Amino acid sequence: MRSPRPERRVEAVIFDFDGLLIDTETTLLQSWTFEWAAWGLEISKEGFFADHGGDVTEERFAKLADAVGPSFRRDVSEKRRLAFRAGLHEDLELNPGVGAWLQEANQLGLRLAVASSSPRAWIVEHLERVGVLDRFEVLACGDEVDVPKPNPAVYKLCLGRLGLAAHAAIAVEDTPHGVSAAQAAGLRCIAIPNPYINPDKVAHADLTLPSASEQPLASAFRR
Structure with missing residues (x-):
C-alpha cells in the first residue's frame, strides 16, 4: 500500500x-480624472488600467496631450496631478x-x-x-x-x-x-x-x- x-x-x-x-489604483484613476478635468475634459475609463504591470504613464500623457492640443504643458500637468494624488495618499x-x-x-x-x-x-x-x-x-x-x-x-x-x-x-x-x-x-x-x-x-x-x-x-x- x-x-x-x-x-x-x-x-x-x-x-x-x-x-x-x-x-493606490483608485487614487491613480482619481488623479488622472482630476487632471483631465483641469483641462476641461472628461477621461474615458475604458481601457484605463493596463493588462500588464508595466508603467504606462507616458501613454496616458500622450493621450491627454492629443486631447488638449497645442496648449498642453506636460510640466504643469505632471506637477499638478502628482500633488493631487499625494494629497489623496495622506489618509x-x-x-x-x-x-x-x-x-x-x-x-x-x-x-x-x-x-x-x-x-x-x-x-x-x-x-x-x-x-x-x-x-x-x-x-x-x-x-x-x-x-x-x-x-x-x-x-x-x-x-x-x-x-x-x-x-x-x-x-x-x-x-x-x-x-x-x-x-x-x-x-x-x-x-x-x-x-x-x-x-x-x-x-x-x-x-x-x-x-x-x-x-x-x-x-x-x-x-
Whole structure:
C-alpha cells in the first residue's frame, strides 16, 4: 500500500502591492480624472488600467496631450496631478482585512514578502507611511527585473531572495496578469480583485475572495 503523500508546509506569503495591500489604483484613476478635468475634459475609463504591470504613464500623457492640443504643458500637468494624488495618499490605509492577515501571518510564523511591478521607492514609501514596512522580510520590485507581470520574473526574484521553492509560498494578487505571473512561477495564488477588475477575470486563481476581511488567512489557506 502506497504511503500517504506528505503535506507541503506553507512558509511564506507573497503579496502584490498596488491595489492589493493599499488601494493606490483608485487614487491613480482619481488623479488622472482630476487632471483631465483641469483641462476641461472628461477621461474615458475604458481601457484605463493596463493588462500588464508595466508603467504606462507616458501613454496616458500622450493621450491627454492629443486631447488638449497645442496648449498642453506636460510640466504643469505632471506637477499638478502628482500633488493631487499625494494629497489623496495622506489618509490612505491598508485595504480592509489586510492588517489582520499580516498580524495572523506573524502569529502563524509565516514569512512575508512583496512582489510588485512597481519601483522599490514607491513601495517603501507607502509601506513606511502605513507603518508595516518592517513586517516584510523581502521586497522584489519592478525596477529590479527586465519585464513586468504577467512575466514571472519578479516572483522568481522574490522566491530566490526568500530561499524557497514555489510550493512553500502562496501569492496574493488583485489582477489577472498578477495571478498569471504568480502561477507561471509555480505558486498557488489567492486573488482579491481590486474594484476595477471583474472577478471572472481572476477565475484562474486557486481561490478568489472579495476582500481579505472575508475570512482569516488560515481559513483561506485551507480552502
